[in-house]
Amino acid sequence: MLEEWLGLDQKKRETMRGNARTCFAARFRSAEAAANLLAVLREHGVREK
Structure with a gap:
């Protein structure tokens, strides 16, 4: 997978980077987690103090 990433041109890397950030922001909010x-x-059965 890393080799595939390294083989991408700069434009495709930037597109994937942006998509990854958007996905992360939409699915992994700390308050929701x-x-x-x-x-x-x-x-x-774990109780709060």
């Missing part, structure tokens, strides 16, 4: 983690912990 924390809320999801707390929900899972609660489901398994």
